[in-house]
Amino acid sequence: MKDDNFLRANNARHLWHPMGHPGDMMAHAPTIITGAQGSVIEDIDGHKTVDAVGGLWCVNLGYSNDVxxxxxxxxxxxxxxxxxxxxxxxxxxxxxxxxxxxxxxxxxxxxxxxxxxxxxxxxxxxxxxxxxxxxxxxxxxxxxxxxxxxxxxxxxxxxxxxxxxxxxxxxxxxxxxxxxxxxxxxxxxxxxxxxxxxxxxxxxxxxxxxxxxxxxxxxxxxxxxxxxxxxxxxxxxxxxxxxxxxxxxxxxxxxxxxxxxxxxxxxxxxxxxxxxxxxxxxxxxxxxxxxxxxxxxxxxxxxxxxxxxxxxxxxxxxxxxxxxxxxxxxxxxxxxxxxxxxxLDTKTNAAARGTQLYEGALALADRFDIIGDVRGGHGLMVGIEIVSDKAAKTPMDAATMKRIHQTAYEAGAMVRLGMQNILMSPPLTISADEVDQILTGVEAGLKAA
Ligand SMILES: Cc1ncc(COP(=O)(O)O)c(C=O)c1O
The missing domain is CATH 3.40.640.10 (Type I PLP-dependent aspartate aminotransferase-like (Major domain))
Structure with missing residues (x-):
């Protein structure tokens, strides 16, 4: 195993990342995730965030299932x-x-x-x-x-x-x-x-x-x-x-x-x-x-x-x-x-926590004009569409979306961007407090925008 300096120096130098521009990845090194427990991931700097992406809509049981x-x-x-x-x-x-x-x-x-x-x-x-x-x-x-x-x-x-x-x-x-x-x-x-x-x-x-x-x-x-x-x-x-x-x-x-x-x-x-x-x-x-x-x-x-x-x-x-x-x-x-x-009957928690996440996103939409649409209501799949002009439904520009993402991350929530959408699909085992942390992170991102 190599040390952190090696990892930082070689990050995206040899690996081409799916859905990424190889040159852009070299210029803006991807975040190195080094560990995870439950619904929380940790990066190479020791910064911990709730994983509102669930890996890639996939870590349904969270990261710590020993069975x-x-x-x-x-x-x-x-x-x-x-x-x-x-x-x-x-x-x-x-x-x-x-x-x-x-x-x-x-x-x-x-x-x-x-x-x-x-x-x-x-x-x-x-x-x-x-x-x-x-x-x-x-x-x-x-x-x-x-x-x-x-x-x-x-x-x-x-x-x-x-x-x-x-x-x-x-x-x-x-x-x-x-x-x-x-x-x-x-x-x-x-x-x-x-x-x-x-x-x-x-x-x-x-x-x-x-x-x-x-x-x-x-x-x-x-x-x-x-x-x-x-x-x-x-x-x-x-x-x-x-x-x-x-x-x-x-x-x-x-x-x-x-x-x-x-x-x-x-x-x-x-x-x-x-x-x-x-x-x-x-x-x-x-x-x-x-x-x-x-x-x-x-x-x-x-x-x-x-x-x-x-x-x-x-x-x-x-x-x-x-x-x-x-x-x-x-x-x-x-x-x-x-x-x-x-x-674990994960569908039941997905339904309850999904409602919490969806309703939290709807509440944010009441406060932030840049939210054009909130979609969800069926478990732990929630999308928030961001616009720069609500009446014209103009999709938010990529630089602002990146700022939302980065600020949310710093505030403790890893979300995913899909064009002008904030996409959320955390582990189905997530707790109510962790859903609140995601919403707090998204709110910080929206404020920064
Ligand atoms: C609906 C749907 N179908 C197919 C795929 C492709 O799956 P994979 O990335 O495992 O090849 C995805 C991936 O996100 C998906 O969301």
Whole structure:
């Protein structure tokens, strides 16, 4: 292990950071986080902050869960790795698939395909959706529908259904045949519709129109996050996802719920889809599946999809997978994490502390004119949109957003920025006092702006 001087001198010199400009990272060295306990992280200077980001929407159990740590450590000694490609498996993979299936049984999930993370999980869903239709004798169903402002990871498939131009332009051309519908973003939308229920209807109509234009027989799947996370915590009206599911069913289109953030309790229920009474055909999940103690994701399938594969001829073989699919150490982490998630009933604390955080943010909006919109109300996902002119809804400039972030950090709250949004997704085990500390930090940031 190197000393602090070495770490400071080499910070961002050799490592390229995801979602960062390499030159900018060199000029403004990223904060070195050296330790964490519970919901609190500590940097190299010994400064402690409540982690309102939860790592990256992922450390659901907080940083100190010994059950998960012990399960990982034990598995490293028993069997650190063996492949799960056709022909071999391992005990932890069998247990973990059972645990995930049980966890999402009420969502209609019956089969599990493990991946190394969320982007892989999305990619798996997209690929299996195409294969599903091919096996059913509809090989022309290759296109995908998704929502603007959606985030579905960074693989070519996921980036293609991504609805944020920032993650697309540099890597175009992306996958052909991906079409984006308006986001259920009441604060800004092309219809200037401020009523969320009416907006849901308008988007549903746009979806119908797009399907008619493309031809239903060419569309494989529709993918959406039950609550859009990275796009700014955009909560659709309760009618939207059921409307979309009904359209999908009527047109033979698979519905994929991207639950990478919303799965495993973050929204105050075990899946985001449950809030809207929807049982999707497929779900992608990651993050909370291991609480980030080990990189794992999963594509989950219902019986309708699984039956087509399982009763098919040789073409139903899955020519897809990752070296680390069903990794025994990751699988041990999954089972332990699910047991802890259930034992601690994290969804209940997420709902209570989420309400506290959301109401605290709404109270700040009464006092600070630069708050244009506050979004949340479903567990520990809260977004505050900052504007420089409230009437014109002008997005706040990047330099001011950075100042808000830095001041909040100095005042004891690590938040995340997504353009003009302050995004908050702390561990689901967070205490009421720690939520207050986040709000105090955000308030300090707003004052500085
Ligand atoms: C909804 C959603 N899907 C997919 C991903 C990609 O997951 P990963 O970063 O683990 O590849 C993310 C990541 O934040 C996400 O929020």
């Amino acid at each position: 998960v740590k012990d399960a990982i450590a034990k598995q490293l000694y028993d069997l650190p790795y063996y492949s799960a490609f056709a022909g071999t498996t391992n005990p932890r993979a069998i247990e973990a698939s059972y645990a995930v299936r049980e966890f999402f049984a009420d969502d209609g999930i019956s089969r599990v395909f493990f991946t190394s993370g969320g982007s892989d999980a999305v990619e798996t869903c997209l690929r299996l959706a195409r294969q599903y239709h091919r096996l059913r004798g509809e090989p022309a169903r290759t296109k995908f529908l998704s929502l603007k402002k959606g985030y579905h990871g960074t693989h070519f498939g996921g980036a293609s259904v991504n609805g944020n131009i920032r993650f697309r332009t540099a890597y175009e051309p992306l996958l052909p045949g991906c079409f984006h519908l308006p986001s259920p973003y009441t604060y800004r939308n092309p219809f200037n519709e401020t009523d969320p229920a009416k907006l849901a209807q308008l988007i549903a109509q746009t979806m119908e129109d797009e399907i008619a234009f493309q031809g239903a027989g060419t569309i494989a799947a529709f993918i959406m996050e039950p609550i859009q996370g990275a796009g700014g915590v955009i909560v659709p009206h309760e009618t939207f996802m059921p409307l979309a599911q009904d359209i999908c069913e009527r047109h033979g289109i698979l519905m994929i719920a991207d639950e990478v953030i919303t799965g495993f309790g973050r929204t105050g229920d075990w899946s985001g889809s449950r809030h809207w009474g929807v049982k999707p055909d497929m779900m992608s999940c990651a993050k909370g599946i291991t609480s980030a103690y080990f990189p794992v994701g999963a594509a989950l399938l219902n019986d309708k999809v699984a039956d087509v594969f399982e009763s098919s001829d040789a073409d139903g073989s899955i020519f897809h997978g990752y070296t680390y699919s069903a990794h025994p150490v990751g699988a041990a982490a999954v089972t332990a994490c699910i047991e802890e998630t259930l034992r």
